[in-house]
Amino acid sequence: MATLSAVALNCTLKASPAKSSCELLLTHVLSNLADHDVEGEILRVVDFDVHAGVSSDEGDGDQWPQLRRRILDADILVLGTPIWMGHPSSVCQRVLERCDAFLAETDDLGRMVSYDRVAGVAVVGNEDGAHHVFAELAQALSDVGFTIPAEGSTYWVGEAMQPIDFNDKHPTPEKTAQSAATLARNLAHLAHALRAAGYPAGT
Amino acid sequence: MATLSAVALNCTLKASPAKSSCELLLTHVLSNLADHDVEGEILRVVDFDVHAGVSSDEGDGDQWPQLRRRILDADILVLGTPIWMGHPSSVCQRVLERCDAFLAETDDLGRMVSYDRVAGVAVVGNEDGAHHVFAELAQALSDVGFTIPAEGSTYWVGEAMQPIDFNDKHPTPEKTAQSAATLARNLAHLAHALRAAGYPAGT
């Protein structure tokens, strides 16, 4: 099978080089993807100047076009976000807002420009919120043309109202490691399937 | 101050007398409410035959009217639910569907029949989902006329993908005990305030 490519977006609120639990979880996903012949990289969204808006280019100084290009060049998107107030981060929501532009953009086959790409979700928080964050992202990503695999998320959160970081959990919690491996396996499989036979031309 | 009354609805999927973690958490809330001169009781919704529908009486055999009476007779509603698939239980959603009828029912002052009542939320799960469940319930309860206090929920969930029950946690997790106490204090205060001065007549 052909080699596939992935891009992982880390939607932490903290600019590089600050430590990020989300980065660590995305590293697990990418390392598992490598076992399935998928090459990938992590981009920290907050290191780019992504303007507020819902078009693909918000003009002078907007660095979304660079991120957009990487997303569309890859077969797989892994959207990683911390949980804040039980929700996806504002940085993650901004990514979704910019992807909203895909709804009006078509490829050579008349399909939404993002078609035939697969998306998975990685969520970390001190506590509570991962399922809801996955819900918000699965809906939005499907709405803008991505396909979501079986068991399309991996996550870690601690016990209710506890302050521990995923970064400080050693060794890696087994269940999270397992779900990162399952996510990677399913992303790779589905991306291969859509590479082999893409969605039909739009009408 | 006048004595107030509370009704706590346990939306577990398990009929009595099966053990219920949600029951335990509601017991904490009621016991804290008692410290604020509020008398209350827990009703397990699944022990009643609550028919599917969105009216206040779905006819023959429907036992919602009994629950509805208890809700409207109380100053405080505590809605307790387990988390299933990251969501409020189907039993809890059914309660909300039946409360939908309040939207078309007015009291002597021309206000929605549920006005001047305060609602809080108690959520338990093995893992993850409490904030989202509170979000679903806070919105729905406010929509149908209840007032939501500051820090209007208490909850317990374990670490990601772990199977432990709140029932089996000894002693009670401190943070959850604390938030149950805060919730009770705020519910009681707000219910007293609305008893002293209710919302103005509707128009």
Added chain:
Amino acid sequence: MATLSAVALNCTLKASPAKSSCELLLTHVLSNLADHDVEGEILRVVDFDVHAGVSSDEGDGDQWPQLRRRILDADILVLGTPIWMGHPSSVCQRVLERCDAFLAETDDLGRMVSYDRVAGVAVVGNEDGAHHVFAELAQALSDVGFTIPAEGSTYWVGEAMQPIDFNDKHPTPEKTAQSAATLARNLAHLAHALRAAGYPAGT
């Protein structure tokens, strides 16, 4: 290509033969699926006695096992629900709770028993709530092993706080008809792809 099969679950609160807007929307989806060589049928969940619980068989009188069999016999699941209080119906949440049992059930390849099946969502309401309902369902369905296609939902809702039913809209709103067609096309394509090459064996 081989003929595929679909099952559509209508999670209306109203038992047959009451009119259901959700039924109408599901009819659109199935009719579009037929154009892609997919045979399907609609089952109204509330016509079955689905017990509260999270196992695959809740014992005496529980009719979930019949629905479960139909779901697992089909390549495609279309989960249809009305919006109540902005949420999926209690009947729909019950379906999800019963699908929770899939998490612990494996097929001959050691994968979750629901793998290689594709799911889409159809939502109707008088007003507001379709995106959130799709979010809740996309997350839950992916969690329990289903794959979600690009543009994995179709819906109709009216203007804010208006009482019109989808059943009473003539002709069918064009955008909804279009999205039902897109959903059907994508479900069929993805189901064919997973039939041709299923997810790898679990570990």
Added chain:
Amino acid sequence: MATLSAVALNCTLKASPAKSSCELLLTHVLSNLADHDVEGEILRVVDFDVHAGVSSDEGDGDQWPQLRRRILDADILVLGTPIWMGHPSSVCQRVLERCDAFLAETDDLGRMVSYDRVAGVAVVGNEDGAHHVFAELAQALSDVGFTIPAEGSTYWVGEAMQPIDFNDKHPTPEKTAQSAATLARNLAHLAHALRAAGYPAGT
């Protein structure tokens, strides 16, 4: 009764002086609040440089401290947001992230610094999402110390997948005008009640 004050935050993605439907809806709420002797103003969040983070001051150039001051100086917060992808805007989520700092800040009575303040929600979109946005905001605002009145939101959205703006609806949709009036009346009443008798000292 004493005069109360309100601050309305407009979380549109568009900087002033661009037209904003959310601004228009907030104008309705403030105008209704004026009828209840509440003075208020609208601040457009995106006109301020609100840094990413979860503290009350993210340092050099961060203008959140100005917004935070206005929120805490007011009795009533009206949080207004457009719907993007079915969610609160990224600008709105950023406001919530910055309010997260309230959780660790106490007033003279040892209570969360935001206590005794009332919050309402105003949501606009071309279509679908208002209930969910209210859910996200009601939960987050209650979590960080605000009290939510009965019928704590007003909103307008159009029919499914339609492109009309609230700004272009003339005359104002009656149901939305009505719910803005109800929201204002309830916010004012509840703010008066908490001014007369605030939550008890924390422990």
